[in-house]
Amino acid sequence: MDIVNPAVNDYVLAHSTPADDVLRDLAAETRKAFSDFTSMQITQDEGAFLTMLVRLVGARRAVEVGVFTGYSSICIARGLPADGRLLACDVSEEWTSVARRYWERAGVADRIDLRIAPALETLRALPADPVIDFAFIDADKVSYPSYYEELVTRLRPGGLIVLDNVLRSGRVLDESFQEEPDVVMRRMNDIVVADDRVESVMLPMRDGVTLARRR
Secondary structure, eight states, X not given: OOSSOHHHHHHHHHTSOOOOHHHHHHHHHHHHHOGGGGGGSOOHHHHHHHHHHHHHHTOSEEEEEOOTTSHHHHHHHHHSOTTOEEEEEESOHHHHHHHHHHHHHHTOGGGEEEEESOHHHXXXXXXXXXXXXEEEEOSOGGGHHXXXXXXXXXXXXXXXXXXXXXXXXXXXXXXXXXXXXXXXXXXXXXXXXXXXXXXXXXXXXXXXXXXXXXX
16 A cells, blocks of 8 residues: 555655755665665655654654664754764664764764664663653564553653554555564554553654654
């Protein structure tokens, strides 16, 4: 299912803040070096959306689960103040080695703390205090409920969690799709909307984006 009509997609991109040379070069290198995984990289408009959300929330402490080659990290870090920090969680040295180079080019490397380890281990090791301002989840879909729970308990009032790929190319709408990521994402979507700790909205942006704001 095309969540975004191609014609609408082109119009949206033409009327969103364009990516700069750093992000364009990163996207191009990612397509060339990791052609089988390019769908894991967020798009120009979603990147601009993340930067704007971080600024609107006034975030200083941010967490990203799923770095890939660093496009979303740059967008989040650019929304932080100079003394803000982004904890970036991933398991791939290969992918994040590209990210590190582009973080340097973008001038945000000093704001990013990369942890190469299973993200659940990293999140569970964090203090329990509710001090996180912003979190972005875009990693293995089966672990979304666990990532969400670890983050929402550490989110300060007014803080925001953004979950990517919540529509799974429309597969969450069709119960005939029973692969584990589809089943888990349906459950994840039900968890968020029923969670009285947050207020939430699901947007048909790209592959579906949910915003969950801590009450």
